[in-house]
Amino acid sequence: MAARTLLRRALPSMRSASSLRQSSPFSSSTLLQSRAASSSSSSPSSSSSAIPDYAIPDPSRPTHFGYETVTEAEKIERVAGVFTSVAESYDRMNDLMSFGWHRIWKDHFVASLNPGFSPLTSGPDPRAPQHILDIAGGTGDIGFRMLHTAHTLNGNPDVRVTISDINPAMLTVGKQRSTQLPASQQAALSFVEANAEDLTRTKPLSSTSTTATATDSHNTSSIPSNSIDLYTVAFGIRNFSNIPAALREAHRVLKPGGVFACLEFSKVDKHPLLNTLYKSWSFGAIPLIGQLVAGDRDSYQYLVESIERFPSQEAFRDMIVDAGFIVGGDGFEDLTGGVAAIHKGMKPRV
């Protein structure tokens, strides 16, 4: 500890990278904190019934896109542009940018959630089917791991996974990759196109599979309230235009006792030396790799800027609590010193 403070004193330039964030405050989180301070007495259950203004999507409200300020509607469009552009090379780029380490994070994320784990007891089978909703799960990285853990490791075939993404290009990549899975796992998998801020309107990916929604003339269906056991979002939530709205939507679809779990890039401020390395890698090398490999510098510039603009572990934890979840312990777990972090929250029983 003493060594760390000495180091911090000796290398003041390291902190310049982290001060970038402070000069451009995250709009909704500052709003959130002032709200939380003014109405700290409101209980989680009451806050979920009366939705505060900042958690209602508004296409004209300003939000951030990397270091730029845009409206929420514009952000949806531009994020769509980014991911349509990178969908093909997404997995290869992830490996290059993180030296393959993102696989470790994702494996740990899924293993710690342990989906499908359901011990048998004497008497009738006590296991209830589990429904997992993987938001922003386009290429299936998390969804496939969930299925593997649940079906193969935990031997529980009663686990369904719905992979949802706002971007059909990413979903198409995931759908193609899913053909490699065992048939039983493919049967438990479904792909829907949806905006995470409004899960009442979802569209199945391919237009051929109309059987699921044949009753609905507009070919859309809703994810009902209190229907999901586990809601996961990995490396997606920072691209949402209205994070509080998405968190409240997660709260709505989850069953009481259901778990919200989020894997996302976070802050390394606790480790100044690692932070310096990390910042110079992400701002120096990642856009360059993007340019060379994917032929798209701007998308990867956006990627690193959006990571920088995402709130800290504590601030995001408070946003989760504000949406009505309860968290255990600190509410988050740092991975690789905070380069990524896992946040978990449980929807309380009313």
Add this chain to the structure above:
Amino acid sequence: MRPQALSRTAASAAAGASWLLTPRAAWTRTPAATPSTSSSITSTSTTTRRAQPNLIQPTSRAYHAYTHPAPPPPFSPIETAILSAAYTHVPTHGFSRTSLALGARSAGYLDISTNLLPDGVFSLIKYHLLSQRELLSTTPLPPSPPLSSRVELLTFTRLLANAPVLPHLQSALAIMAQPSYIPTSLAELAVLADEILYLAGDVAVDPTWYTKRASLSAIYAASELFMTNDSSTGFRDTRAFLGRRLGEAEELGGAVRSVGEWVGFNAKAGVNVLRSWGAPI
């Protein structure tokens, strides 16, 4: 921060929801008056830990304090509900995810809800350690005998509390020895030693405060290890082992004191001899 913390503690103490510190909350309490208020493990408080999201408070402290507010309870009411239900499954299923899932089920939650507990299985072990330590304050103690026998009685009572989960104690110790859990485990051991000495009525505030706690921690850990292989009736052998270790510690303490006295006397005499020779000391 301090006034808020104070008022919160006062409120929770008034509601009987203080998780750990029932004996510490009262100023006038004498250690001999052991029968405690009803154990507060089954907390009925409705306050959630995150009522003030930005207020991070320490969740444990390694010593008793009269003049500082008690730290907030280590588990939220929902965590306590899941853990206490899971704890009833430990004798059958051990400190495992199975116990946790069964506990979540009987508390009315889903199998997946165990993800609320940040440390998983270790949370269950921590619950065992904390709840058994808290129950120590209900041990009836004879009013008169010397400190050492009260310490022995309390330590053995704590060891006996491991009996229902004894077949799984070795696996619990293995989990506690995992690098990321070692600090918490050691801190809990230190608090246990402090609790035992406090309840036994030790009021010494000289350097033996440290040596007593350190030696009792070591003795407790050794006795616990001994107990995992003890098959004698009523853990007679463990009690004998514990008695021998405590006796040795006392002898050793006496020897160290004697050596210290001898060294101190001679050093002082030496300085005085030098002074008598005119050395400017």
